[in-house]
Amino acid sequence: MSDTPPSEHNDPTEAERESSTVQHPRSIRSFVMRAGRTTEGQARALSELGPRFVLPFQDTPLDLAATFGRQAPVVLEIGFGMGDATAKIAETLPGTDFIGCEVHEPGVGALLKQIGERGLSNLRLVRHDAVEVMEHMIAPDTLAGVHIFFPDPWHKKRHHKRRLIQAPFVAHLVTRLAPGGYLHCATDWEPYAHQMLEVLGAEPQLRNTAEGFAEKPAYRPLTKFENRGLRLGHGVWDLVFQKRS
Template sequence: MTESQQPQAAAEDKRQHRAIKSFVMRAGRMTEGQQRGLDQGWPRFGLELGDGAQDFDALFGRSAPRTFEIGFGMGHSLLEMAAAAPEQDFIGVEVHRPGVGALLNGLMTQNLGNVRVYSCDALEVLRNCVADASLDRLLLFFPDPWHKSRHHKRRIVQPAFAELVRQKLKVGGVLHMATDWEAYAEYMLEVMNVAPGYRNLAADGRCVARPAERPVTKFERRGERLGHGVWDLKFQRES
């Protein structure tokens, strides 16, 4: 190998070993309401990765069932769930700034206080900010399926992800995933059915019927009109 080839090979090796992230950065224009959410809502509801481990009981001022959502998009589902369950607390993570602003604006408009928000990599939040055995639910709705075979390594659902989530869930806590890609649902099942410490809550060991507590998104309604299916998977931490 020549000297000119060595830096290129090193760069390629670095890319191959780059850690899986929970997101893909997307650009987006900010509406007035979204900017208001960021300007006025972030000081009230926003949390920083750099603050490290959090005492969520202290942050919310109570001990309550706790849900963590990875990638809440524009925040419509998280807002609906939080409004429907004021006795529960929610932690949402999203890197798309317009979506963060939209959720924050919605929290202020509806005067909700049971949500806190991160705008960074959700896996880093889980590793560094969330105590072990502290979550009742973790939600992963419609993650990027990375449908090309060469991109499967970028999927968030991997054995290491399953183990990280298991550590953060309480015993009896549930990982709830949903996708509109059947092939991705099959892949999730392959990963999760062999992940230690979990039990598939589907009676047939595959997917559960659509849970009533998961709001129907605009994206999902559009898919239904086009004849697309949606697959829900629930896995409970047993140990």
């Protein structure tokens, strides 16, 4: 969801930046569906690996232990774009299970391809609106963390209502975090970074783990997109908040 999440997470093109996965309030979508082009390799991954790693949307909570075949912390990622960083994080943290939401078919295919190439078993994908996934597929107090990297900043003032990080969405998201669970957001758009800081800081069930913005956690890799921006003098802001026990 990006520039959206950058999502090359991940190295986003402009189309990917407009393909994020969340709707809020119910009448306003924070993402734009793009047709995109699915490559032959992505299509093959969708066909061969999709049945195992893509979870169909359902209106009842997942049994997370049954989904992954083990008891482990589970992190939800909203808007993984093309999934490069998602795959790297899952590979770096094999003791954690990840559920990634993305509506963009080429991105789902690209991440499935990486799942196959890297031999990842701790990653499942849902190609659906992440708000509905949270509402129906995730039981309260179950997530160890939520990642929202480079959500679409919707630069124009008249589009700010489409931004994902707003108080009602955050209040709902917090109900899905287990006590002590964390919310990690990152953005390359400074005005949005300050709005995020204000919104997250006002949520009574969250506490900031830093004085203002956080240092980039080691598990979040720098993407090609981010490196390009840093070379041009652009900033990136991380926010890490924790649910109060």
